[in-house]
Amino acid sequence: MALLDAEGADRLTMRRLAERxxxxxxxxxxxxxxxxxxxxxxxxxxxxxxxxxxxxxxGWRADVTALINGWRAVLLRHSWSAALxxxxxxxxxxxxxxxxxxxxxxxxxxxxxRLTAAAYGLSNYVIGSGLMQATWPADAERDxxxxxxxxxxxxxxxxxxxxxxxxxxxxGDWDAGFALGLTWLLDGIEAGIAGAGGAARA
Amino acid sequence: MALLDAEGADRLTMRRLAERxxxxxxxxxxxxxxxxxxxxxxxxxxxxxxxxxxxxxxGWRADVTALINGWRAVLLRHSWSAALxxxxxxxxxxxxxxxxxxxxxxxxxxxxxRLTAAAYGLSNYVIGSGLMQATWPADAERDxxxxxxxxxxxxxxxxxxxxxxxxxxxxGDWDAGFALGLTWLLDGIEAGIAGAGGAARA
DNA sequence: ACGCTTCCGGATCGGTGTTCTAGTGACTAG
DNA sequence: CTAGTCACTAGAACACCGATCCGGAAGCGT
Numbered sequence: 001m002a003l004l005d006a007e008g009a010d011r012l013t014m015r016r017l018a019e020r021x022x023x024x025x026x027x028x029x030x031x032x033x034x035x036x037x038x039x040x041x042x043x044x045x046x047x048x049x050x051x052x053x054x055x056x057x058x059g060w061r062a063d064v065t066a067l068i069n070g071w072r073a074v075l076l077r078h079s080w081s082a083a084l085x086x087x088x089x090x091x092x093x094x095x096x097x098x099x100x101x102x103x104x105x106x107x108x109x110x111x112x113x114r115l116t117a118a119a120y121g122l123s124n125y126v127i128g129s130g131l132m133q134a135t136w137p138a139d140a141e142r143d144x145x146x147x148x149x150x151x152x153x154x155x156x157x158x159x160x161x162x163x164x165x166x167x168x169x170x171x172g173d174w175d176a177g178f179a180l181g182l183t184w185l186l187d188g189i190e191a192g193i194a195g196a197g198g199a200a201r202a
Numbered sequence: 203m204a205l206l207d208a209e210g211a212d213r214l215t216m217r218r219l220a221e222r223x224x225x226x227x228x229x230x231x232x233x234x235x236x237x238x239x240x241x242x243x244x245x246x247x248x249x250x251x252x253x254x255x256x257x258x259x260x261g262w263r264a265d266v267t268a269l270i271n272g273w274r275a276v277l278l279r280h281s282w283s284a285a286l287x288x289x290x291x292x293x294x295x296x297x298x299x300x301x302x303x304x305x306x307x308x309x310x311x312x313x314x315x316r317l318t319a320a321a322y323g324l325s326n327y328v329i330g331s332g333l334m335q336a337t338w339p340a341d342a343e344r345d346x347x348x349x350x351x352x353x354x355x356x357x358x359x360x361x362x363x364x365x366x367x368x369x370x371x372x373x374g375d376w377d378a379g380f381a382l383g384l385t386w387l388l389d390g391i392e393a394g395i396a397g398a399g400g401a402a403r404a
Numbered sequence: 405a406c407g408c409t410t411c412c413g414g415a416t417c418g419g420t421g422t423t424c425t426a427g428t429g430a431c432t433a434g
Numbered sequence: 435c436t437a438g439t440c441a442c443t444a445g446a447a448c449a450c451c452g453a454t455c456c457g458g459a460a461g462c463g464t
Contacts, residue, residue: 014421024444026422031442035421086285088337090350095361102363113378115367120334121327121383128330132322135290148292159297161304165317176315181323184390185383216452226413228454233411237452405464412459420451428443434436 001042001078009039009083036087043084044091049074052100060108061186067100068126068182075130082134085127098123109193118189125185133174203244203280211241211285238289245286246293251276254302262310263388269302270328270384277332284336287329300325311395320391327387331380 003020004012014035018025032038050073053066075081101119110118156163205222206214216237220227234240252275255268277283303321312320358365 013419015419018444026424026445027443029422083288085333086287086337088346090346095354095364098368099361099364102367106363106367112367113375114382116375117379117382120331120379121386124330124334124383125323125327126330127333128326128328129322131287131329131333132326135288144290144292152297159301161308162297162301165304165308165314166300173315173318177319177322180316180319181326181387181390184323185386187393188383188386188389191389215450217450220413227452228414229412231453407464408462410459410461412457414457415455417454418452421449423448424446426443426445428441430439430441432437432439434438 001045004042004080005078009080012038012080014038039084040087040091043081043087043089044093046074046078046081047071047089047091047093047097049077050093050097052096055104060104061190063104064101064122064186065182067097067104068122071097071126072130072178075126076134079134082131085131105189110189111194114189114192118185121185121189122182125181129174129178129181203247206244206282207280211282214240214282216240241286242289242293245283245289245291246295248276248280248283249273249291249293249295249299251279252295252299254298257306262306263392265306266303266324266388267384269299269306270324273299273328274332274380277328278336281336284333287333307391312391313396316391316394320387323387323391324384327383331376331383335376 003017014028015025017038018028021028028038032041050067050070053063053070056062056066098119101122102115105115105118152159152163152166159166205219216230217227219240220230223230230240234243252269252272255265255272258264258268300321303324304317307317307320354361354365354368361368
């Protein structure tokens with residue numbers, strides 16, 4: 001993971017990993033079946049950093065929000081994870097976080113079919129957001145961004161809305177935008193809880 | 203894209219692509235700078251399939267829903283795209299769809315900071331959902347799924363909620379769950395439109 | 405006939421994931 | 435003390451990959 005954090009997913013090589021570990025490259029294959037296993041393990045490992053928040057007394061929304069925000073923070077802290085998100089996440093650490101999510105929603109009174117939709121909706125939203133942000137041309141590729149900016153300005157008549165309000169205009173505010181979308185999802189989930197209505201939050 | 207559809211992203215090779223095209227492999231480098239360019243082009247190309255829906259007279263929700271559903275359908279139809287989602291999408295076809303999204307939201311009366319949050323929220327949600335579903339062990343890897351199922355049952359006391367209601371239980375219903383989450387997002391966006399309230403939909 | 409641009413592709417380089425197989429050293433049974 | 439087992443290491447090699455070098459066609463305006 002140190003290697004991944006330092007150099008990214010595509011720079012990870014069995015030989016380089018072995019060198020980092022001070023052994024021969026073929027030795028790794030005694031401990032691991034294929035390179036994909038290494039990546040699967042690494043992807044699951046970062047989820048151990050997502051602390052399972054203690055059940056607070058501020059209600060299920062606070063608990064879910066804490067989990068989701070921690071999840072997102074981990075995704076962004078290890079930006080290489082974006083490249084690995086295209087493989088099924090079934091490791092024990094991921095499952096533990098999903099378990100917490102399901103349990104909290106169940107306890108809040110969410111039932112099928114909204115339960116599955118809620119769990120998936122939240123997960124998909126974090127994953128998509130993390131992917132988008134981690135993927136976005138960083139400061140290092142400022143030229144890519146400015147090139148896109150110029151392309152947009154040059155074709156202003158074809159992309160009027162984008163050129164005026166496009167995502168390339170605002171640089172930061174990832175957090176605020178994410179939080180806003182999250183409350184929309186939570187509002188929708190809450191509205192479906194029988195008898196609760198919006199009272200619990202209002 | 204025929205090659206990608208048939209064999210997936212990791213099986214795409216410059217040599218195999220050249221063979222498919224009936225030329226030498228090195229010839230490709232005349233038309234394309236690197237392999238990454240091929241992937242970028244392929245990723246943008248599938249978005250041409252997302253028809254920009256004609257502005258219906260059923261309101262902005264219908265338009266946005268049509269776009270998002272078409273987007274999702276394309277992502278699922280070309281499941282290899284999941285592996286490429288970790289690269290910035292700045293191609294003209296992607297931009298055209300984003301332009302439509304921004305324009306429709308603007309016309310509906312969505313303003314900053316909710317505009318960006320809405321556009322990103324919707325995009326992130328589709329991308330996450332498409333990634334999750336395309337990634338999910340398909341019928342071909344039924345053994346992977348059943349192994350996960352058994353692991354969950356074996357550790358039922360550690361994952362009580364998951365074992366009982368987990369996502370591994372329900373097989374289908376991707377569409378229903380996606381639609382539900384989408385309405386939550388749309389409700390949240392709509393609630394933020396000044397003066398509109400929920401009247402437009404109720 | 406000439407030169408120029410556009411396009412092709414064989415040979416080749418450095419690097420990759422993975423396997424084969426020979427080997428190491430610690431520990432243990434007799 | 436010895437022989438043997440077992441967890442572990444690693445050099446050599448294979449098939450393949452993305453990418454480059456460089457020599458060569460083909461079309462074409464003059």
